[in-house]
Amino acid sequence: MATLSDRLNINSQIEHLQAKYVGTGHADLTKFEWALNIHRDSYASYVGHHNMVSYFGVVENESIGRVKYEFLQRMLLPCGLPPKAQDQSEDEEEK
C-alpha cells in the first residue's frame, strides 16, 4: 500500500521530472501551457529537420536561414499572449 511518504516521494519525483524534462505535464496544466509546449516542440523539430525548414522555405519563398531564425524567434511567444489568471476559468467553462 502506498503510504504518505511514498506519495510525497512520487510528487517529488514528478517535480524532478518536470524540472528535468521541459514539457512534462501535470494535473493542473492549462490549455495555454499545453499549447505552448506543443508549439515550442514543433518549432524545435522543424528547425532540427532540414527537410522541414526547406519545405517551409520553398512555400514561403524565403531563405532557409531566415525561416530557421523566424521559427526560433517565434518560440518566445508561440501562441500569443498568455490569458489573464482570472479569465482562465471562464475560458475553460466556455469551451
Place this chain on the structure above:
Amino acid sequence: MHCYSLTLSRATGIQSAVYGNFSAAKAQEVVVSRGKVLELLRPNENGKMQTVVATEVFGCIRSMAAVRLTGSSVDHLMLGSDSGRIVLIKFNKDKNAWVKVHQETFGRSGCRRIVPGQYVAVDPKGRACMVGAVEKQKFVYVLNRDNLANLTISSPLEAHKSHHITFSICAMDCGFDNPIFAAIELDYSEADQDPTGEAASVAQKHLTFYEMDLGLNNVVRKWTDAVDNGANLLVAVPGGADGPGGVLVCAENFIIYKNQDHEEVRAVIPRRSDLPGDRGVLIVSYATHKKKAYSFFLVQSEYGDIYKVTLSYEGDNVSELKIKYFDTIPPCASIVVLKTGFLFAASEYGNHALYQFVGTGEDDDDVESSSAQLVQTEEGFQPVFFEPRPLKNLLLIDEMASLMPITDMKVANLLNEEIPQIYALCGRGPRASLSVLRPGLAVTELAVSPLPGAPTAVWTVKRNTQDEFDAFIVVSFANATLVFSIGEEVKETNESGFLGTVPTLHTQLLADNSMLQIYPGGLRHIRPDRRINEWKVPGRRNIKAAASNEKQVAIALQGGEVTVFELEQGTGQLVEAEKRDLGEDVSCVEVRGEGRGGRGGEGGGRGGGVPGDPPVPDGLMRASFLALGTYDQTVRVLSLDPGQGLKNLAVQALNSVPESILMLYNAGPGADRTTEGGLFIHVGLQNGILIRSEVDRVSGQLTDSRTRFLGTKAPKLFPASVRGVRCMLALSSRPWLGYNDQGRFNLSPLSYDALDYASGFASDQCPEGFVSVVKSTLRILAVENVGDAFNTQVGGDGGRGGEGGLGLTRPRGILRILAVENVGDAFNTQACRLRYTPRRLLIHPDYKVLLIAEADHAAVPLAEREDLQARLAAIAEQEGAPVQGVEFNDELAALEEQFGAPKGQPGQWAGCLRIVDPATLSTVFVQELDNNEAVVSMALVELQLPGAGQGIEKLLAVGCARGLRYMPTDCEAAYIRIYRVLDAGRRLELLHKTPVDGGAPGALAGLKGRLLSGVGPTLRLYDMGKKKLLRKCEYNRLPHQIVSITVQGPRIYVGDAQESVHMMRYKKADNAFYIFADDIAPRYLTSLLPLDYDTVAAGDKFGNLVVLRLPKEASQQVEDDPTGGKMAAASGRLNGAPHKLEEVVKFHVGDTITSLQRAEMQAGGQEVLIYSTVMGAIGVLYPFTNREDVDFFSHLEMHLRQEHPPLSGRDHLGFRSAYFPVRACVDGDLCGQFASIPVKKQQMIAESMDRTTGEVLKKLEDIRNKIL
C-alpha cells in the same frame, strides 16, 4: 504487400558543409551533410568537386564541426544529430570509409527541443567541444588524447540554463587560455507569465560566455551581456596571438563585434537599394579565412550577397569594423573557403558551386560600411545601400548539380524510349527548372569527322607506352584498314606502318614501344625503328580471334588452334611460346590475370598502351590466364604459366555462344584499390546476356556467376578508362558502362544510341573518352558524372546545357568523338528553365505535353518588374521578336539566377501557367496569372459541356487563391479557372473563372463529367456552366484542408493536410457525399496515390511513406450495402467513419515526400512505387514477389542492424520508425551497405544466413537490377 525500399538517387541538397583535412594532412576536403547522407568531397586537379565517399547515416544530421587535436595533422568530424549522442568520427583512407571513434549517449533520440545536437562547437585548439540544444541544455566535453595519441573524451559537463532558447553557439578562439564557448540566448520565462505582453516586448537576447575551466574541470557562465534582439549568428574572431579574440554577432541589419570588457563595435550591413524598407538583412552563412598576418570573414546574407568583414585592431582593442560588399551568389546553407583559394558554396536550393577567388575585394568602388561611419538618426541607424553586380572577385569553376527541392514529379514515357523518363520540377524562384531524368550516364559527343565506307572495328594506339594520350586511331573495314593520327585535328596518315590493304583484327602497343597489327593472315610487328617483322599464318587458315597485352599475344586460328607469343626481352622479337589445338572454333580470347593487379590495371590505363589494355603488372613477365570462348558454348580459362602447355584451369558451360570476353579487376574500397576485390571475367553471349564470374587469382577457377540481360544484340565488351581505372564498355542494343564506384561494381546504361564497336580514347581535350563506330560513322564520346543514379537533361529555352545524350542526328560517314561525364550517376539530367517556383505538373495524355503551374510568394510579377520590362523590350527590339520572359534569354536569366528575384510584400504573388514540349524541352506557351493569384491546384478533367448535344471534353481546371498567406493559411478570394487546351497542346484559352468560398481550392479532380474540388475543408461538386461553374453538392465536414483528390469508379480518395486519407462515395440519388472509411492516425499528407481499388499509398510532410488498405470484408460490405454504406456512415464511431483503413506498409524515409508515382523503370520490368523528396532524392518501394526474398532481406537487414550500426549513432530501427513503427518494409539502403563492411563481418553474416558472401552480394545486385 512487403516492400524493399531503395534510394535510387540520393539527396542532392546540402544541409551544411565543413572544411577540413580528413583523409590526409593538407588534403583540401569538404564534408557535406545531405540531411541523412554524409559525403566527403574533394576537388580534383581540374577543379571539379568529386565525391570520395557517401555514407547513409540513418539519422538526421543537424550540425557538424571539424575537430583538430593539438599536434595532429588530420581532422576528426563531430556530428550533431538526432541520436541523442555525441559522435566523433574519423576518415579511414585505407578502407575509404568513416570510422566511429567515440559515441557517448547524453539524451533521448529525436530532434527534440531540449536534447542537444542542434549546435556543435569545437575549441579551435581541439581541447573541448560543446553540444547544444535549441532550448536549455548544453554539454561540454573535454577532448584529450591517450598515450597512443587516440582521441578520448571526458564525461559531459552541464552548462544548462532552463527557459533559454539558443540561437547560435560558437567556440571562441582564445589561444591556450581556457576554452570559452559563446551563445546567443533568449529567456522566455517572464513572457510566459505576463498576460499584458510587456515582458515579451522587453525580452532581451543575451550573449553569454561559458568558460570551460580545464584545471577545475567545470563550466562556468563567465560573462553575459545584452545583445541586439535581432542576433542570430555568432562568428568567432581569431584570438590569442592571431587577433583580438571575441565574437562577431550577426544580427538583422547589423554585425556587432563583442568581447568581454570591450565596448561593442557595430556596423550596418549594406542593403540592396530595391529591398522593401520593412525587410531586414539577415546573415545566413559565413566562412572565416584565418592566416597569421591577415584574417577576414566572408558572410552571406539571405539574399545571397557576400560581404567581406574586416576588423582593425591593436592588441585586444578593436577600433573599427568594416563590412564591404564582395560578390553575389545564390544563398547558401554553408560557404567554405579552401586553403587553395577556392570557395565552395553549398546552395540552399539548386546547384552547388565551386568558385575561385580572383580578387580580394579591396576595390574602392564597392560599397563599404564601417563602424566609424555609423550614423544614428531618429529612425535608427542610417542604412548603407548598394546595387548587386556581376561576379568580380569570384570565378565559377564547377557546378554540382542539385535537384533540391523537387516540388512535383511525374514518370511517363512521352518520347517513346525504351524506359520512361522522370519529369521533375526542381528549384525555387529564378533557379527553378523542369528536369528530365533518365536512368543511365550522360554522354557528350566530342568530335565528328567523315569516314568512307562502313567500318567494322576501331582501336586507338599510343606512340609510346609512357604517353598520356593516344596517337593513332585505327579503323578497320571489311577489306582495308585506315589509320588516323590524332593531333590538332584527326586526319588520315601513312606513317604508322600499319598494313592498309587488309582488315584488322586487333592492335596493340607492346612494352618496347613497338606496334602490333593482327589481321586474318598474320601478325605485323612494327618495331620502334620502323623495321617490320611479319608472321604469316601457316597453311590457308585465318586468325579468328586475338588478344594481347604489352608482353603477350594470343591468337586463335580457324579450327581451334591457339598460339601464344611472348615479347622476348633483349631481342624485341615476338616468340612463339605456347601452342595448343582445342579442336573447337574459338569465338573470343582474352589474356589477363596475375597475383594482384588493380594497380597494374591503372598503369595500363594511364601510362601504358591504350587505356584499358590488359597490362602485365609491373615486374611480372606475363599474365597468368588466357580465357577463351568457343562455339561449343563454353568459356575456358587456360594457364599461361610456362611449361604448362596451356592447361585447362576452368571450364564453364554457357547457354549460348560467347561473343566477347573481358577480364576486369574489381577495385576494393581502399584508396590504393589493390587491397581487396577480385578478378572478374565478363562474357557477352549471343543471346544478349552478360555473365560475370569471379576468377580465382591462383587456381583460375570460376565461381559466383551472375547474369544480366543487356539487350537484344550480343554484348561486345571493350576496355575503357574511367577515372584512371580500367572499366568495361559493353555494347548491345544499347551501350553500357561497367565501372567501380565506391567499391561497388556498377553497370549503367549510357544515354546514347547503340554503338557497333568502341575503344578507349585519350587526348588533350578528352583525357577519358572513347572512340566508336556506328554503321558508317565514327564517334568519340565521353561520360559525365559517373556515380549518379539519374541523368538530368538541361536545356530547352535559352539552353542551360547541351543537347544531352539523345536525339542526335547521325549523318552518314562521319567520325564522332564523344565523352562520358559524371561517371557514377545512375541518371542523367536535362532541364528547361522556369520563371517561378514550380508547384504542379501535369501531363496531357493526348497531346503529350507537360503543363506546369508556377507561383512565388512575396515576389513581384513580371509585369510589375520595371527593370526587367525595359531590358526585355530592348532585347525584343534587337531580335525583332517579343521575349516573353527572363527564362528565354540566357544573359538575363543568368543575372536573375545570380541575384535572385526582388522581394515583394507578404501576400503578393507572381505566377504563370506554362506548356512545355518534352521532345525539345522548350516552352511552347506561357501565360502570367493576373489579379495576385497563386496556383494551388491543377487538374485535367473531363467535363460535360453545357448545352444540349454537347459532349465531354478534357479541360484544364486550375485552382487559384488571391493574396494567399501562410501561418495561418488564409486567402482574400479563391477561384477555379477552366482552360481549354488548344492547337494540340500549344495554347490555353480561359473559358471562365468561378469564385469559390471557403478557402483555397487545394485539389481538383473529375467525377463523371463533373468537377470535384476540395475548397478548404469542403468537398464540392461542380457542373460545367457556360459562364461559370455551377455548384451541385458539397460535404463540409472534412477536418482541415483537402490537398489531394483521386477518383476510381464510384470511390473518391480524399487526402487531408493533417488528417490522412478519407474514402468517400457520391450517392447520386441523394446527391450527397459520405465518408465510408478513414485512417486511424493523423498524417500530414503531401501526396496520395491509389494502388488498387482498396489500397492507397501516401507520403507525408514528416517523411513517412504508408500504404493503407481497406480490409476486404469492409470493402465487400461497402459494395454490397444497398444504401451504399450511407446508413453505416451515419453511425460512425466518435465522429469517424464506420470503417478504418489498415496500415499495410509503413516506412520513414527521413525526408519530406513531395510526390508519389507508379512506374516501370525497366522495359518489361515490375512496377515500383517511386517518390521524390524536398532534398532532391528519388527513391522507390519495390514490392517483393516471393516470400523467400522477404525472408532473406529481412534477415539481412536484421543482421546489419546489429553488426553495422549507423554512423550517426541513431538506432536504425528507431530511425525508420521515427513517427510510426516500421512495417513490412526492408531498408535496401542498409542492405546495400553489406558490400562495404569488413570481409570478416560479411562472412559472419552470410554464414548465419547459410549462404556465402558472394550469394548475398549477388542477391543484392539482382534486386537492384530488377528495380533499375
